[in-house]
Amino acid sequence: MGDEKRFVVVLLLVTVAILGYLIGGRSSNASPPETMHEASNAATSLTYAAASGWAPAPAAPAVSGISIAQPLVLAPSGHATQTGLIVGQLLGVESGPLPTKLLEGLRESPATAVVNLSNTQAYRYSQVSLSGSKQQLTIYTIPTSADTTEAVVCYAPTSSTGSLHACEQLAGTLSIATGRPQAEVHAFQTLTPQASYGTQIRAAVARVNQLLGTIRAEIRPGLLHSAASISAKRLSEGLAVTATSLAALSPPPAAVAANTALSQALTRTRTAYAALSGALLAESTSRYDAARSRIATAEAALNTAIKDITLLGYQ
Numbered sequence: 602m603g604d605e606k607r608f609v610v611v612l613l614l615v616t617v618a619i620l621g622y623l624i625g626g627r628s629s630n631a632s633p634p635e636t637m638h639e640a641s642n643a644a645t646s647l648t649y650a651a652a653s654g655w656a657p658a659p660a661a662p663a664v665s666g667i668s669i670a671q672p673l674v675l676a677p678s679g680h681a682t683q684t685g686l687i688v689g690q691l692l693g694v695e696s697g698p699l700p701t702k703l704l705e706g707l708r709e710s711p712a713t714a715v716v717n718l719s720n721t722q723a724y725r726y727s728q729v730s731l732s733g734s735k736q737q738l739t740i741y742t743i744p745t746s747a748d749t750t751e752a753v754v755c756y757a758p759t760s761s762t763g764s765l766h767a768c769e770q771l772a773g774t775l776s777i778a779t780g781r782p783q784a785e786v787h788a789f790q791t792l793t794p795q796a797s798y799g800t801q802i803r804a805a806v807a808r809v810n811q812l813l814g815t816i817r818a819e820i821r822p823g824l825l826h827s828a829a830s831i832s833a834k835r836l837s838e839g840l841a842v843t844a845t846s847l848a849a850l851s852p853p854p855a856a857v858a859a860n861t862a863l864s865q866a867l868t869r870t871r872t873a874y875a876a877l878s879g880a881l882l883a884e885s886t887s888r889y890d891a892a893r894s895r896i897a898t899a900e901a902a903l904n905t906a907i908k909d910i911t912l913l914g915y916q
Contacts, residue, residue, distance in 0.1 A: 637774075644671035645688055646783060650774040653767070654678065661685050664738065664756060665731050666703030668692040675771070677764070684757040684764040686771060690779070691742060691752035696862035697909025698724050698742045698750065704908055706731045713914055715794065716741070719776050721787040723753070724912070727769075735759055739769050743777075743788050747858065751777060751786050790854040794914035798852055802860070802915050805847050806907055809867065812839045813900075826881045833878035840871035856913050863906035869899040 636651040649655065658674040658681035669689035676685035693700035711726040721743055729738035741753040753775065755768035777786040816839065819832035844867045852860040873895035880888035 687754040795853040830881035837874040866902040
């Protein structure tokens with residue numbers, strides 16, 4: 602019996618030793634938690650991955666079409682002349698997620714996606730290229746309320762795709778806080794596009810493009826006033842039907858402002874063509890010129906409203 606007891610004790614000790622080795626081995630091989638750095642200014646504070654090698658910079662070069670209140674800047678080794686990341690409240694935003702001035706300067710529409718950053722959803726706009734600029738941009742926007750938007754802007758020379766990619770990776774690690782007392786930045790509503798609304802809004806936009814593309818061509822100089830008046834009236838009536846169907850939609854919260862702007866722009870375009878129809882029928886030059894001016898303004902607003910819808914992921 603004594604030998605059996607000694608054997609059991611030895612077995613237990615060996616088992617404990619093996620378990621200790623395994624646990625110790627696992628602990629020694631486990632990846633240490635990623636070191637984070639902090640940066641802040643009067644409006645914003647953030648944490649970011651220290652391994653990036655990026656550091657706070659005093660300022661960033663101007664980015665055409667983008668204005669950020671009290672920007673906080675990070676850059677490789679703190680040098681922001683060529684490449685950097687800008688964080689802060691985006692100014693000049695109206696019904697859409699990007700400023701109108703920025704949209705006016707784009708060479709082409711950016712690639713749009715809804716992404717998850719460290720602790721919030723955001724809209725990501727990649728392949729952003731501005732006319733006359735040698736910068737390439739990736740822009741993240743986080744709507745924090747119905748009328749405020751936080752932005753993360755990555756910029757780099759067009760020849761330095763690797764630098765822009767490094768900035769995008771860094772953006773994914775950011776934790777941003779604003780306000781007094783400071784609170785973590787989150788999108789105030791879900792940004793994920795709603796499939797059913799997407800189907801409806803794409804159909805409405807397609808209908809508008811069809812109407813403008815076909816009937817508008819019939820309203821041209823040299824055509825009999827009566828015939829041009831009928832075409833303008835047909836166009837106005839077609840847009841009215843589309844405006845009614847658009848007003849009946851139930852957009853998700855993230856698309857309410859853009860949907861309202863599109864509906865209002867469509868209504869202004871419809872009434873402008875109705876005015877043109879009346880001016881042609883009355884053969885009034887002054888009324889014709891006024892209606893043409895209204896049409897130009899209304900269609901510009903309509904184009905912006907359609908762009909804003911696509912920038913929410915409804916392409």
